[in-house]
Amino acid sequence: MAAPEFVPINKVASRLYVSQSTVRAWVDKKVLHAVRLPSGHRRIPLVEVERLERELLGDPALFANGAANTWPKVAHHEVPSGVYPEV
DSSP, X not given: OOOOOEEEHHHHHHHHTSOHHHXXXXXHTTSSOOEEOTTSOEEEEHHHHHHHHHHHHOXXXXXXXXXXXXXXXXXXXXXXXXXXXXX
C-alpha cells in the first residue's frame, strides 16, 4: 500500500482559491485534518484536500473542461457550516 501524499498549506490555498490563513483557520477548526512536521509546518493529506474541494467547488470534472464561472456551491452560498473563519 502506498504512503498517503501530503500537501503544504500554500498548495492547498492555491488549489481551493483561498488564502493560506484561511487554510490554517480550517485546520484549527478541524475542517481539514493536518499533521505537523518537526519544524512546526503543517501538511494536509491530499485526500482531505480533495474532499473539501468536492464540498466547496462541486464536481472537479467541470473545471477540467475549462468551464468558466462554475463554482456551483460557492456561487450559491451552499458551503459547509464552519468552513469560513470568523473575522
